[in-house]
Amino acid sequence: MKIKNFAMLAGVAGLLAACGGSTIVEPADLNDQRVYFAFDSSEISDEARDNLLGQSLYMKNHGDVKIQIAGNCDERGSTEYNLALGARRANAAKEVLVNDGIDPARISTISYGKERPLVQGTGEEVWKWNRNATTTVK
Numbered sequence: 001m002k003i004k005n006f007a008m009l010a011g012v013a014g015l016l017a018a019c020g021g022s023t024i025v026e027p028a029d030l031n032d033q034r035v036y037f038a039f040d041s042s043e044i045s046d047e048a049r050d051n052l053l054g055q056s057l058y059m060k061n062h063g064d065v066k067i068q069i070a071g072n073c074d075e076r077g078s079t080e081y082n083l084a085l086g087a088r089r090a091n092a093a094k095e096v097l098v099n100d101g102i103d104p105a106r107i108s109t110i111s112y113g114k115e116r117p118l119v120q121g122t123g124e125e126v127w128k129w130n131r132n133a134t135t136t137v138k
Helices: 002-019 046-061 079-099 124-130
Strands: 033-036 067-072 107-113 132-137
Touching: 033 046, 046 079, 067 079, 079 107, 079 132
Parallel strands: 067 107
Antiparallel strands: 033 132, 067 132
């Protein structure tokens, strides 16, 4: 009977490992924390959510910290379109933190659109890094 229970527990553990799971890690510092977005999207991915929840944990443990989240885009699209998309990205990131209990007064947002690329150049290998929301401590 003990072997059967052990086998069942091992099976459950294997199933949980195969399903993956959230990895929430509090960063040592919030400056230059980035979450990345798909092309033409402000949807928060699971990986981005885990990163933001780690940032939230940091803010809960450091009650005096205020941050700014800057939304950024790749070079494609008009200046106006990318400013609006950058704002949606910054606000989507802020929403995760607020929904996790962070006071919205501690978080400001700004959009730089395509004006402050993280990586210079053209092509998907560059653009994927420029589609982000970047957190800095204020």
